[in-house]
Each structure stands twice: as structure tokens, then as C-alpha cells.
Amino acid sequence: MLTKGAGAAAAATKKRTQNKEDIQKLLEDEPHKVFDKVDITVRAGSGGGGEVVAKGAGKMVKNFKYRARSSLPKQIFLPTAAPADGAEGASVVLVADPALDNLLHLHGKPTLCGRNGAAGNPLTGSAGPLRRALKQRAVTPPLRIPVPLGTVVKRRRGGALLGELLRPGQTLVVARGGAGGAGVVAPAKRGTARAGGARRRQDGDEEEEGAVDDANWEADAVGAQGEEVGLSLLMRVVADVGLVGLPNAGKSSLLAALTRAQPEIAAYPFTTLMPNLGTTGTGPPGGGWGDGPGGAVLADLPGLIEGAHVGRGLGRMFLRHLRRTSALLHVVDAATGDPVADYLTVRRELRLYNPEYCTRPHVVALNKADLLAADWGGPARAAPSALEAAILQAARQMQDGAEGEVQPSLPQAVLTVSATEGTGVARLNQELRVLLE
Numbered sequence: 238m239l240t241k242g243a244g245a246a247a248a249a250t251k252k253r254t255q256n257k258e259d260i261q262k263l264l265e266d267e268p269h270k271v272f273d274k275v276d277i278t279v280r281a282g283s284g285g286g287g288e289v290v291a292k293g294a295g296k297m298v299k300n301f302k303y304r305a306r307s308s309l310p311k312q313i314f315l316p317t318a319a320p321a322d323g324a325e326g327a328s329v330v331l332v333a334d335p336a337l338d339n340l341l342h343l344h345g346k347p348t349l350c351g352r353n354g355a356a357g358n359p360l361t362g363s364a365g366p367l368r369r370a371l372k373q374r375a376v377t378p379p380l381r382i383p384v385p386l387g388t389v390v391k392r393r394r395g396g397a398l399l400g401e402l403l404r405p406g407q408t409l410v411v412a413r414g415g416a417g418g419a420g421v422v423a424p425a426k427r428g429t430a431r432a433g434g435a436r437r438r439q440d441g442d443e444e445e446e447g448a449v450d451d452a453n454w455e456a457d458a459v460g461a462q463g464e465e466v467g468l469s470l471l472m473r474v475v476a477d478v479g480l481v482g483l484p485n486a487g488k489s490s491l492l493a494a495l496t497r498a499q500p501e502i503a504a505y506p507f508t509t510l511m512p513n514l515g516t517t518g519t520g521p522p523g524g525g526w527g528d529g530p531g532g533a534v535l536a537d538l539p540g541l542i543e544g545a546h547v548g549r550g551l552g553r554m555f556l557r558h559l560r561r562t563s564a565l566l567h568v569v570d571a572a573t574g575d576p577v578a579d580y581l582t583v584r585r586e587l588r589l590y591n592p593e594y595c596t597r598p599h600v601v602a603l604n605k606a607d608l609l610a611a612d613w614g615g616p617a618r619a620a621p622s623a624l625e626a627a628i629l630q631a632a633r634q635m636q637d638g639a640e641g642e643v644q645p646s647l648p649q650a651v652l653t654v655s656a657t658e659g660t661g662v663a664r665l666n667q668e669l670r671v672l673l674e
């Protein structure tokens with residue numbers, strides 16, 4: 238029986254280790270698969286125990302009013318202070334941290350625990366030090382867990398929504414600390430005599446039978462257990478504008494041109510695996526940028542391909558990150574065979590995933606204009622102005638072709654830009670500002 242139990246325990250440990258290794262491997266190899274969700278368990282601290290003071294406890298102290306030959310006693314009895322309460326246990330609080338953009342730091346963590354409350358103690362515990370100014374309840378600092386903006390918190394069991402963290406610094410208490418135990422005065426034991434208030438214990442065998450009247454008197458002094466909750470955290474990018482387009486269209490390059498962000502840029506598809514955020518400047522048009530209040534937050538998402546709405550490529554995993562954006566910036570590679578078809582592919586994927594997405598106001602950026610100029614007049618390449626017109630035309634056709642319910646929006650502007658050379662970027666910035674107003 239014992240060996241069997243030991244075997245099961247060893248198996249459980251092995252499984253745990255295996256799980257941990259799996260998570261570690263996943264985090265190293267494919268973090269984009271789990272960057273926006275994690276399951277964690279949090280446990281708040283338990284309350285500290287209340288102080289237990291014997292009834293009539295105290296001590297004899299010198300009576301300062303005593304004068305020779307006065308009738309006052311030389312010593313008087315000083316009862317102990319009222320018994321102190323235990324401190325409340327630490328609550329567990331989630332805090333929206335604008336510096337974070339994923340939930341990877343919470344993977345593979347054991348249960349996150351708040352500290353237990355301090356026991357009631359007139360000197361150091363909940364009653365505070367004896368100095369009056371400091372004599373306040375001891376406070377147990379809560380356990381603060383940083384999460385990125387846009388985190389949705391659900392209870393793992395049952396899936397009840399506990400809250401969302403959208404503003405920087407916003408907090409959400411997910412597990413409350415246990416209440417501290419109350420300070421109690423122990424009932425007098427039978428067979429304990431007091432003389433002059435001082436406690437004097439009688440001999441052994443009498444104390445032995447010292448039964449207590451209320452057998453449960455000590456229960457009040459015990460601190461309550463802290464809450465333990467299993468949570469599912471899900472993050473959705475919070476941004477004003479979402480950058481969408483086929484892989485390799487230059488979305489990350491445009492984000493780098495419009496903001497201070499420094500996303501990875503490379504000449505192959507699916508360079509971007511996790512959303513990158515950046516804030517546009519509010520400086521004068523054309524004259525540099527700088528982050529400041531009022532700047533728009535742009536989110537550069539991984540490339541979309543045909544079938545993304547059913548999960549092809551990085552598909553659905555990222556389409557949902559558009560939920561909280563209020564406008565879209567379509568990035569189209571103007572130097573491909575058919576930029577208009579590329580634009581329509583992305584529009585269609587958006588509509589198939591969520592019809593509401595393609596009704597949002599948007600701007601089209603025809604990127605890589607420098608390549609267009611290089612081999613001007615080639616058979617497959619149209620002049621920028623003709624391309625812009627063709628995109629508008631296609632958008633109108635899509636709008637006309639829509640059946641009833643949802644009207645896809647027309648682009649508010651179609652601009653030819655070059656992310657690498659910076660042409661048209663200042664105008665694009667302006668258009669985005671207008672778009673958001």
C-alpha cells in the first residue's frame with residue numbers, strides 16, 4: 238500500500254515536471270501561441286491570529302503617587318492592554334501595467350500567494366507599536382501581479398467574468414485576504430486564584446482539572462483563510478489603430494516609421510509573431526515625432542493570409558486583437574503583381590471573421606512606393622495615382638456588392654508611401670489623426 242502510494246506520488250511529480258518542461262519548451266519555441274492567455278492560481282494570505290490574554294493578566298507596578306506615611310498603596314495593579322486583533326491577510330491584486338505587452342511572465346508559475354497577516358501583538362502586530370502615533374492596525378501589503386492593458390479576467394471554473402483592466406494602473410482584487418482573528422480574553426480557569434489582581438497558579442494537579450466553560454472560546458482568535466481562486470487571463474491588445482495587411486507588406490516597417498517602436502523587420506513573411514505597439518507623435522506635421530499625450534496607439538499585427546478567419550497562418554489568434562481598435566490602417570505592398578487583389582483579400586478575411594471589422598473607418602497605405610518609381614512604366618506596375626484610384630474603385634464595388642446587413646466602409650484616404658524612405662509618412666500620420674477624430 239505504502240509503495241503504491243509512493244509510486245503514485247512519484248508519477249505525479251514526474252508529470253508535474255514534464256508539464257513544466259513542456260511549458261518551458263513552448264515558451265522558448267513558440268511564445269506567440271500563448272502570449273495572450275494564461276491560467277494561474279492565486280491564494281490570498283490568511284488572517285493573523287488574535288492575541289490571547291489571560292483574564293485578569295497584568296502586573297504590579299510602582300505607584301508614583303505613593304508618599305511616605307500616605308494611605309496610598311505602594312504598588313498598584315496595571316492590567317494588560319486589550320488583546321490585539323490579528324492583521325488581515327494580503328489580498329491578491331492584478332495591476333494594469335502599460336510597460337507589459339504580453340502574459341508570458343505568468344506562465345509556468347506555481348500558485349501565487351499573498352502573505353499571511355501578522356499575529357495580534359501589542360508591540361509588533363496589528364495593535365501596532367506602543368507609541369500612540371504609530372498605534373494602528375498592521376497592514377499586510379497586497380500581492381500585486383502586473384498584467385498588460387486589455388487583460389480580461391475570468392474565473393477558471395464556470396468562466397464568470399471578474400473584470401477587465403483597460404487603464405494604466407487600474408487594479409482588480411481577485412482574491413481577498415482572510416480577516417484577522419479577534420483578540421480574546423481567555424476565560425479564567427477553575428482552580429486559579431488571584432490575589433491583589435496578580436495571577437497565582439496553584440499546584441499541578443489542580444491545574445490539570447482546570448476545565449474551561451466555553452470549549453470554543455479560542456475559535457474567535459483564529460484568522461480566516463485567504464481566498465484561493467483559479468483564474469483564466471486573456472489579453473486583447475488595446476490600441477487606436479490596427480495595422481493589417483498580407484505578410485511582408487511592410488506593416489512593421491510603417492510602425493517603425495510612424496512611431497518610436499522598433500519592431501523586427503525582415504524580408505520574409507511572418508516576421509511578426511506577436512503584436513507590436515507604438516505611439517504616434519503629436520508634433521507638427523512633417524517635423525519629426527515624439528511621444529506625447531494625444532498620440533494614437535498603433536498595433537502592428539502579424540500578417541493575414543487568405544483563410545485567416547478559419548485559422549490559416551496565425552489567423553484567428555490575431556484577428557481578435559482588432560476588437561478594441563477603433564480604426565484600421567490597411568498596408569498594401571504596391572510593388573506586387575496585383576495590389577488591389579491583395580487589399581480585397583484582407584478586406585474579405587476581416588468581413589468573414591467579424592463583419593463589424595470591415596465597417597470600421599480605415600486608411601489604405603500603398604507601401605514600397607520607392608520600388609514603384611524604380612522600374613516605372615513596367616507592364617504590371619501602375620502609376621501611384623492610378624493604383625490609388627483602383628483601390629477606391631475596388632472598395633466601392635465591395636460596398637455595392639454587400640448584401641443588406643453590413644456596409645463595408647470606404648477608405649477615408651488612399652496614400653502612396655514608402656516606409657523605408659519616409660515619403661508620405663507625415664501625411665499618413667495626419668490622416669490617422671483625422672481618422673481618429
Ligand SMILES: Nc1nc2c(ncn2[C@@H]2O[C@H](COP(=O)(O)OP(=O)(O)OP(=O)(O)O)[C@@H](O)[C@H]2O)c(=O)[nH]1
Pocket residue numbers: 482483484485486487488489490491501502503504505506507508509510538539540541604605606607608654655656657658
Ligand atoms: N523598398 C522598400 N522595402 C520595404 C518598404 N517597407 C518595407 N520594406 C521591406 O519589406 C520587407 C518586409 O517588411 P516588414 O515590415 O517586416 O513587413 P511586415 O508586413 O511586417 O511582415 P510580417 O510581419 O511578416 O507580416 C522588409 O524587407 C522591408 O525592408 C518600403 O517602403 N520600400
Ligand SMILES: [Mg+2]
Pocket residue numbers: 488489490501502508509537538539540
Ligand atoms: Mg511585421
